[in-house]
Each structure stands twice: as structure tokens, then as C-alpha cells.
Amino acid sequence: MNEFTNTADHSTEAASVEPSLHEMLNEATEWLQYSRGVTATLSDLVHGADTVDCKQMSLSLDAIAAMTHAALHLVSEAHAQWHRARALQPRADFRTCRDEAAAR
Numbered sequence: 733m734n735e736f737t738n739t740a741d742h743s744t745e746a747a748s749v750e751p752s753l754h755e756m757l758n759e760a761t762e763w764l765q766y767s768r769g770v771t772a773t774l775s776d777l778v779h780g781a782d783t784v785d786c787k788q789m790s791l792s793l794d795a796i797a798a799m800t801h802a803a804l805h806l807v808s809e810a811h812a813q814w815h816r817a818r819a820l821q822p823r824a825d826f827r828t829c830r831d832e833a834a835a836r
Contacts, residue, residue: 753817756810763803767796 751759774792778784 750813753810753813756806756813760803760806760810763799763806767799767803770796770799 770792774789774796778789
């Protein structure tokens with residue numbers, strides 16, 4: 733899971749500690765911001781260029797894809813962690829407004 737995460741301390745004590753939901757979502761946001769920044773920069777370079785180096789363009793697009801993939805992976809992990817935590821909570825904690833109104 734730490735394939736994409738930078739948030740976890742890589743010491744031996746923290747190696748077994750899973751990053752929090754909040755940390756994973758923050759890091760996913762960072763990856764998406766990096767991806768957006770590289771996309772904007774690449775777009776500006778292409779618009780201002782007379783010619784485009786297809787090999788460099790391909791490498792840049794691969795980098796954008798990798799950053800986006802990292803963000804999606806983190807969001808997926810955070811979503812799974814949220815479901816695991818929710819499954820451990822007593823069902824009463826997840827009552828809906830309709831359930832509460834019916835109980836009155």
C-alpha cells in the first residue's frame with residue numbers, strides 16, 4: 733500500500749501503522765495538484781512551441797498518468813479504510829434522519 737504514500741513514517745515502528753483516512757485523502761489531493769500543474773505547464777509549452785518533441789510529450793503524459801493513478805489509488809485505499817472502519821462501528825451510529833424521526 734505504501735507504493736504511493738509519502739505520509740507514513742518509514743521507521744520500523746511506524747511501518748506497521750496504516751496512514752489515516754485524512755492523510756491518504758490529503759496526499760491524493762497533492763498528487764492531483766501536481767498532475768494539474770504539470771498538465772498546465774505542458775499545455776503552455778505546447779501552445780508556445782513551433783514543433784513538438786513526441787518522445788518528450790509521451791514521457792510527460794506518462795508522468796501525468798502516473799500521478800493521477802497514484803491519487804486514484806490513495807482515494808481507493810481511503811475509501812476501503814472508511815468502509816472497514818464503518819463495518820466495525822455499531823449499526824446504531826449510522827442511523828439516518830428518517831430512522832431518527834421514526835423513533836420519535
